[in-house]
Each structure stands twice: as structure tokens, then as C-alpha cells.
Amino acid sequence: MKGEIKEAQKEITVALIGNPNVGKSATFNALTGGNARVANWPGVTVEKKEGSFTFGDTKVNVVDLPGAYSLSPYSIDERIARDFILNEKPDIVVCIVDSTNLLRNLYLFLSLKELGARTILALNMVDLIEGKYSIDEKLMEELLKTPVVKTIATRNEGIDELKRKIIDYAREEAKHLVINYGEEVERALERIINNLARVNLPYNRRFIALKLLEGDPSIVDELRRIGQEELIEKTHLEASHLETILGSDIETYLIERRYGFIEGIVKRCVKRITTLEERLTISDRIDRVVTNKYLGIPIFALAMLIAFKLSFAVGGFFAEYIDQFFGWLGDSIASYLKHLPLLSSFVKDGLVSGVGTVITFLPNIFFLFLFLSFLEDIGYMARAAFVMDRIMYAIGLPGRAFIPMLLGFGCNVPAVMATRVIPDNRERLITILINPFMSCSARLPIYVLFASAFFASHHPSLVIFSLYILGILVAIGSAKLFRQFIPSLRGKVSPLIMELPPYRMPTWKGVIIHSWMRSKLFLKKAGTIILLGVIFIWLLASLPSGAPYASSETLAGRLGHLIAPLLKPAGFGFWQAGVALLMGVIAKETVVGTLGTLFGSEEKLTSILPNFFTPLSAYAFMIMSLLYIPCIATIGAIYRETGSFRWTLFSFIWSLFVGWSISVLFYQIGRLFLL
Amino acid sequence: MLRRFEIPLAFAKEGEEYEIVGINGGGGIRRRLEEMGIFPGRKIKLISNSAGPLMLGIGDNRIAVGRGIAFKIIVR
Secondary structure: OHHHHHHHOEEEEEEEEEOOOOOHHHHHHHHHOOOOEEEEOOOOOOEEEEEEEEEOOEEEEEEEOOOOOOOOOOOHHHHHHHHHHHHHOOOEEEEEEEHHHHHHHHHHHHHHHHHOOOEEEEEEOHHHHOOOEEEOHHHHHHHHOOOEEEOEHHHOEOHHHHHHHHHHHHHOOOOOOOOOOOHHHHHHHHHHHHHHOOOOOOOOHHHHHHHHHHOOHHHHHHHHHOOOHHHHHHHHHHHHHHHHHHOOOHHHHHHHHHHHHHHHHHHHHEEEOOOOOHHHHHHHHHHHHHOOOOOHHHHHHHHHHHHHHHHHHHHHHHHHHHHHHHHHHHHHHHHHOOOOHHHHHHHHHHHHHHHHHHHHHHHHHHHHHHHHHHHHHHOHHHHHHHHHHHHHHHHOOOHHHHHHHHHOOOOHHHHHHHHHHOOOHHHHHHHHHHHHHOOOHHHHHHHHHHHHHHOOOOOHHHHHHHHHHHHHHHHHHHHHHHHHHOHHHOOOOOOOEEEOOOOOOOOHHHHHHHHHHHHHHHHHHHHHHHHHHHHHHHHHHHOOOOOOOOOOOOHHHHHHHHHHHHHHHHOOOOHHHHHHHHHHOOOOOHHHHHHHHHOOOOOOHHHHHHHOOOHHHHHHHHHHHHHOOOOHHHHHHHHHHHOOHHHHHHHHHHHHHHHHHHHHHHHHHHHHHHO | OOOOOOEEHHHOOOOOEEEEEEEOOOHHHHHHHHHOOOOOOOEEEEEEOOOOOEEEEEOOEEEEEOHHHHOOEEEO
């Protein structure tokens, strides 16, 4: 039965791989029409994109592998790519390279060939070399023993030919490419391969032999697992013997030979038409300005400021309507269900207002992602990391960590997601954990309320500004403490080694797809967890039934009473403050709304609050609102991005502890001075 | 041409061309550098060297390396 179906419609799997910035996503979109299922690779939070297309009678599943420079097992991304190719054995691997940058890009290609993968080489962005170089792809096909296709993925050019070659090559015999590593190494390889004859591993033998010589830990482990200690020992001797003959480290030697081979290929296949690379000089000229010692940081600040202002201006326009829509939706559902007060309250106060809050943020987030994707796709983000590296180094984080920190001022959820640009796991974790201290825009209404009620005549904007500064200081302090005292986060800042891609104009389609995918992920991730949280908090605020929503008699009110004594040392030990903070966990701006509900009306809060707070305790309350437990959406994002319940709990406890201690300290010390 | 002294890249001059003669330091960093095409024998151009990271040109590629690493790359 199964065979018959297969006959009618064949199905093959193709993996896409390439260095970062070679147009891999554009190729993926061109092949699949942009329809992708986005998920994470199992066990890690690296994005996995899958899609498909049909060509003739064959269905082709396309898997987008993470960007990689080689297939070493030392970085998560590269390990994922390698494991996928080794273990899932896709029918075809398409290696996408930047035609303007063959020398470097072909290294990954060689790694694929050595691994024995059925590889097709896609020379992407051939439009950029027009009039400057010519590439003889026929000769290349012959020398590399590989089908070669020229593409311009952003313009859909060469994609049909790529599809055809994928189908054709899947039917043909795999072609192998053997790099000659010189007499001594080849003889050693032969000996190792002979020893491998009895070893049953589903990989190419020459590949295993090479990896053993290089001392590749994951291959060594695998052999150890099947009891080949002796073989490992033998190879080890071969390697050290070779190192004495060659007078250099074996790994370095092999890499040099590979580059030597690539240089030979490029020399034979690529002819320079003009001697001067125009794009490069322009690129260098831009770099001289944007990475300048003095100008670099102001330019970056300006770019970010514009991105922020613009996305919140444009996003805010939509957000207002969405907000109104959800207000209307809540009210109309409530009036429709008025004979079922419990259900109506659940829908209006819980579901609609909770989920509505998240969706209200979507336009802001989408536009922010849009600008950031644009900056990334033109090649600027790599420069920003370059510029910020110096400052971030002092904090103990790499330059790339700066962008998520900055995003935190908008909303911590996309900020936590944006930490994916940080390759080192420990640094990524630290950046995630300190992110909630960056004061997001949802906390602003709280500051505005309290600043206008208590500091109207004492520079309210300075008071608000001081809270942002406090958040930054707490974030920096926390990062330093984590580095010092948490063993699994200890270590030096990972050194910067990064390629700066040449500037190029992205296509709007690519940028929009890029940012829409991220926004979708935000919705999906935030959505599930928020829903659960909203239901939980709503239950607290409405049970037992009959009590007015979030009033003193409800569970939330009782909890408020319960935690009030804990808040007393911070100067606001009454149950309403407790309930407001509790509700703030749904979304921070809810704090204001809850205070409004509890004290009668939101409009009169400014006159009522002074009966409960002194300026000192008001400021302490703002500190608490800034630092305590992140909102449910952020907790959800932290959980999804760390993939760890323990780290999420840690973030929860740490922020609660820091928020409480600092507001109590502030209040107590302040009292000494004011009394 | 006068034979130049071997110096860490961090002390090299902006805009000049150099040849890499060696990389001091651990396997991890060396491997990353080698994958980027930075290894002994290669000719590089130092595009910028002010405060903070350095920018190198290797052929048509532009690569940023942190100052710490620049002390470990020996050039001539």
C-alpha cells in the first residue's frame, strides 16, 4: 500500500544550509513561497523552519538549517546542522553561498562534501558580481563534483533551475569529492580507514577518519560508546606522529589545506573583470563613519531612537483602535451575558482584557521588528554590535547583548526573544534574566500616575527618568552578580569574532516576512501562557462568587490582606496595594486600573492616593512596580527562551527579592532622613 | 623591503597590510579564527584600530575581532 502511494507521489527532503547573510531565508521563501512552519529544534531554542513545494510529481520538504560557518561540533547552530545531515540524512543538501564571497563560503561547502552529503551548490546573489567578476559554473561543477546553480533568490531568479537540479540529483548517484591532504596525511587516513572497516557507524569512513585525526569530540564519543577505545588510541598516535612530521597542529594543517584547495578552485573558476571592487569601497567608506570612535555610538543611538519613536508612533496608531475594539468587545459580550454574571466577568475582565492587552502590543512589536529586520538585513546590526562591544564588555556581556536590553524599554517580551542573536549560552541566559529590569512601556502609566500625584511640583519627568536609570543599574548589577556567584554563568566575556557583511539593499518582501514570522512567534508564545495566567488571576479576583471584582472579600483581596504586612516595611502596607501589584502580574499597566477599581475611580486617583501614600512611599511603590515579578507574558517568554523551569523560577524569585529589598531599603533609609 | 618586527595585531597600524605569523591561545578561539580564514601565512589589511574591537580585511571579507584576541594574533 505504502509503496503504491510512494510511486504516485514521491517525497524527498532537502536541507538548506549556508553562512549567515548569504540569502538563505530568501532562498527558502523563494522555494516554498514563504509558507513555513516555525518551531524549535528539539531541546534547544534555535529556530527550525520547514516548508515544502511540489515539482512535477515530487513533493519536496524543505528544512532550513541554522546559519553555519563550518560543521564543527562546537557551536549549537553548527551542531544542529551537522546532526541533522548525519542522522536524518536528507536526500539533498543545498549549500547557499554568497557569490561575492566564495573564498570563505566554500569552506562550509567542503565540509558538506567531506561528510558525504549529496550537495548542490547555489551561487546566490550573482547580480552583485555582474560586470565585476565572471564565474565559470560549468568548470566549477566539474572541479567540485557537484551540481552548481546561479541564483538571485530575492528576485526568484534561478529558483526553477535549482528545483530541477534538486529533483534530478536526488535520482542520480552521489558524486564524491576527495581533497588531497598530502602524502603523509593520506597514508595515515588510509590506515585509519582500514581500521574502521569493522566499525559500524552510518557515516562516510573518510569523514570519520578525518574527524578522528582532528580530535572531534562528538565522533570520538560515539566511537567510545561502541567500544572502540583502541581505535581512538591508535588515531591519537597517528595524529601526534603527523604533528611532529608536519611541524604544526593537525587541525590547523587540515584547515589550511582546505583553504588552499578552495583558493585553487576560485582562481580557476572566477575571473575578475574590473580590478576595483566598487561595492567594497563604498562599504568601507560607510564603515569608516558608522564605526568611528566618536561617531559610532551617537549614530547607533540615533538609529535606535528613530526605530523606537517610529514604531511606537505607527504602532500606537493601530494600538489605540485595537484597544477600543477590545473595550467594545468586552462591553458587548458582558451585556449579552448579563444574566450570567460570572461568565460575563470572566470574558470581559479576564479573557478579553488580558488577551486584548497582549494584542494591543502587537502593532508596536511588529513595527519594531520591521525596523530591526531592516537594519539587520542592510548589514547595520553587525556594525552596531561592533560599536557597542566596548561598552558592553565593561558590564560583562558581548556587544550583541545591547539590542535586547534596548528593546526592553519597549516591551520585555520581544526583547527576551531577541536574545537569540547571542551565540554564547551563558551570556544569552544572563541577558534574558536581567531584561525585565529594563523598564518597559507598560510600566510608564504607573510612573505617570504617581509622579503627577506626588511630584507634580518637583520635576515629575526627572522622577520618572530616575526610575529608568534605576532599572538599568539593577540590570547591570544583577549581571555582575550572576557572573560572580552563579557557577554555571561564570566565565569571561566571549571574545568577539564576527563577520561584517557588506552593506546591501534588502527587499521589502524579505524584511516583512522576516518580521511577521517573529511577530507570529510572539503571539503564539505569549498567547498560551498569558491565557493560563489570566484565568488564574481572574479566578483569584472573582471568587467566592458574589463578591465585587477584585474587592476585599475575594481571594485576591484576601491575598492582598495577607501580603500587606510584607509590604509594610516599604511604606504601603495596605491590601489595595497588594491586590494592585498582584494584578500587575497580568500586565503592568493593570496596576493603575486596579487601583482605580479599588479606590472608586481612575480619574480621582490623583486626589485619593495622597490619603494612602506619602511621597516617600509613593516612590517606593514605583520602585516595586519597576522591579518586582515580570508580567505573565515576559515570564512566558523567559520560559520558552530558556527552556528551563528552574531559570524561569529563578528570574521570578530574583526580581521579587530585588524589588522588595530595594523598595524597603529606599523607604527605610528615606525615613531616617525625612524624620 | 625591510623585514618588519613581529607584533601583536593590537599594536599594528590602521590602513597597513600585514602577514599573520602566528596565533597564541586556546583551541576554541584559534578554531573560530581559522574558520574565518585567519591563520598563519594569510595577508590581512587592518581597516580600523581605534578603541574597542578591530576590523580586518581578508581579501574581500571584513571581520571584526575583539581587542583581547588582537593581542593573540601575531603579525609581521
